[in-house]
Amino acid sequence: MIRSNYYYPLLIVVLICSEFAVALRTAAQVGFYASISEPRIGGTYMTFLVTIGNLGGALNSSIILYLASWLPKNYAYIIAVIICIVLGSLWLILSLRMIKRLQNLPIQKWYLITEKNVTEQEHEMSLITSRENN
Numbered sequence: 001m002i003r004s005n006y007y008y009p010l011l012i013v014v015l016i017c018s019e020f021a022v023a024l025r026t027a028a029q030v031g032f033y034a035s036i037s038e039p040r041i042g043g044t045y046m047t048f049l050v051t052i053g054n055l056g057g058a059l060n061s062s063i064i065l066y067l068a069s070w071l072p073k074n075y076a077y078i079i080a081v082i083i084c085i086v087l088g089s090l091w092l093i094l095s096l097r098m099i100k101r102l103q104n105l106p107i108q109k110w111y112l113i114t115e116k117n118v119t120e121q122e123h124e125m126s127l128i129t130s131r132e133n134n
Contacts, residue, residue, distance in 0.1 A: 029053060036110035 033049040064084060068076045 036107060038111045 030046075030050070033046050033053075037045045037049070064080055067083075068080050071079050
């Protein structure tokens with residue numbers, strides 16, 4: 001197959017499509033993080049969410065590559081893909097209800113501190129400041 005005339009052009013097209021899908025997923029992921037980030041700690045919260053997302057992706061890859069070394073060499077890729085498809089499908093089926101519930105949450109529910117608590121905290125801080133000045 002490698003010696004055929006269509007292998008490398010086909011490989012380039014597949015890689016371009018793969019990179020486009022990765023870029024699209026990353027943009028959607030960062031857009032989601034931006035929409036739920038609390039404005040008071042925006043940069044820190046965004047960094048935390050991106051770090052957790054990257055860690056999750058890196059751990060999955062590392063685990064499957066480690067487990068692939070135990071599989072028969074001729075079929076390691078096929079077996080690994082089948083296992084990942086089965087586990088991914090199972091995860092999606094089991095967590096679909098939770099995913100839908102999280103998608104329907106209002107943005108303020110993602111915040112660490114509610115607006116009511118912020119107002120109370122600001123009031124307490126102004127009282128403390130006024131006591132210190134007196």
